[in-house]
Amino acid sequence: MNYWFLVAAVLMGLTVFLHVFGGGPEIHVPIQASALSDELRAISAVLWHAVTVILVVFTFGYVWAVAVRRAAAASVVVLMAITQVGFAGVFLFYGFAILGSPWPMPQWVIFCVIPAVSLMGMRRAGVRDAMFEEA
Numbered sequence: 001m002n003y004w005f006l007v008a009a010v011l012m013g014l015t016v017f018l019h020v021f022g023g024g025p026e027i028h029v030p031i032q033a034s035a036l037s038d039e040l041r042a043i044s045a046v047l048w049h050a051v052t053v054i055l056v057v058f059t060f061g062y063v064w065a066v067a068v069r070r071a072a073a074a075s076v077v078v079l080m081a082i083t084q085v086g087f088a089g090v091f092l093f094y095g096f097a098i099l100g101s102p103w104p105m106p107q108w109v110i111f112c113v114i115p116a117v118s119l120m121g122m123r124r125a126g127v128r129d130a131m132f133e134e135a
Contacts, residue, residue: 002066004121005073009062011114016055024048054083062118069125077122081115088112 028048032041058080065073091108095101102108 002121002125004117004124005062005065005077008114008118008121009059009066011110011117012055012059012062015110015114016052016059019052019055058084065118065121073125074122077118081118084111084115
């Protein structure tokens with residue numbers, strides 16, 4: 001069993017929990033209760049729930065990576081890691097550009113930590129070599 005992938009799955013599951021039960025009341029609910037136009041509230045709801053879907057899928061993706069071997073997990077783990085690093089970049093960019101600091105939106109931290117943990121799992125599993133094996 002690859003414990004690094006298991007840790008990544010647990011961290012991603014915790015991220016889902018924090019997103020739904022922490023961010024929902026703090027961000028999603030106030031936006032939905034605001035005087036913004038119906039269109040803006042609708043697109044906000046779609047984006048909020050789309051992120052929720054992505055986080056849930058990533059949780060199961062890491063669980064799946066625990067269950068399979070080497071090359072089968074490689075592409076999925078790399079895709080999830082790249083996506084999360086992209087999320088981290090967006091949080092950092094807007095944190096600095098609009099808020100002057102990355103700390104009001106610290107989500108970038110978890111979106112750096114989980115890919116680092118999962119890449120350690122790939123290293124542990126020898127996935128780098130398996131990725132370049134001939135089919």
